[in-house]
Amino acid sequence: MQVEKENDFMGRQSAATTLEKAKVRSKPVYAFLVLGIGLVVLTAALILSVSFGAAQIEIGTIWSAITEFDPTITEHQIIHDIRIPRALGAAIVGSFLAVAGAIMQGMTRNPLGEPSIMGVMDGAALAIAITFAFSASVSGTGLMTAAFIGAGVGASFVFLIGSFARGGLTPAKLALAGVTVGAFLSAISSGIAIHFNVAQDISFWFAGGLAGMSWTNIQMILPVAVGGLLLAFILSRSVTVLSLGEDVAKGLGQRILLIKILGIIVVLLLTGAGVAVAGAIGFVGLVIPHITRGLVGVDYRYIIPCSAVLGALLLVLADLAARLVNAPFETPVGAMTALIGVPFFLYLARRDGRKL
Helix, strand or coil: CHHHHHHHHHHHHHHHHHHHHHHHHCCHHHHHHHHHHHHHHHHHHHHHHHHCCCCCCCHHHHHHHHHCCCCCCHHHHHHHHHHHHHHHHHHHHHHHHHHHHHHHHHHHCCCCCCCCCCCHHHHHHHHHHHHHHHCCCCCHHHHHHHHHHHHHHHHHHHHHHHHCCCCCCCHHHHHHHHHHHHHHHHHHHHHHHHHCCCHHHHHHHHHCCCCCCCHHHHHHHHHHHHHHHHHHHHCHHHHHHHHCCHHHHHHCCCCHHHHHHHHHHHHHHHHHHHHHHHCCCCCHHHHHHHHHHHHHCCCHHHHHHHHHHHHHHHHHHHHHHHHHCCCCCCCCHHHHHHHHHHHHHHHHHHHHCCCC
């Protein structure tokens, strides 16, 4: 009994030491700088997003449309009904995907963890395809509910298949299972779309885009934004401890199973809401958490809010580029984020291949 107590005490001391080292590697001053500068740049990006499009609008007109809205002026209607919801929607969805990716990477200790790679996004897209195939008219709430369920099923398949691998569920096997399951679910989605002749209806969700964003969509995902992001921030300290290893988390008395369940709920909420209104936009949740960790350290109390701001900034700029690169036609936003994400994914796979 005495030996067990001593071992337990030593384990807790070792875990506490590991946590203190992680705190030393965190950079709170940089985190506040990232938040401050990021919010300023995000505001400028939102203004540019509202200004540029099929018709360029002066900044003065944007201000007057916000402060003195006149429904008889065409430019005011474009700004109020199309441009502002689209810009805000891009910011919200970008923050969703970035925070979901940060939570996944922290919980699984997998540098390649991201909703589009781990089967979550493909599961949500499949659920939306099935919903369109068997329902003539679908409400926004119905699409979001289907996306939540599909995201959960996709994630469950990935973890289940990865767990069957010899040697247990390692980060590399989890990523491999995610890519495999994602490809399988995507193929089923395409088959359903072709067989039920709904390919045109769901092509938007497959490619990813923000052209259909409206105030109704914003109102629909706002409760998820508040609840999901708040829960993510509440879990931030626990995710920090878990990211240092399960042995450290156990040594510090963390309830690992509860933390993982709550973390998965956050990921499903944020990813499901994002896919329901913007389609399958990949790699935001892969790139942003890595950049954020490089800037602010390993403490998720700083990583999560900074990831939310930087993720919002990335998707607003990607949406702006999607509108300008081939004007007057729009390029899918998912293609723009893939231009950054795919090389970054290959870099991470090469850099961390031996470690995984």
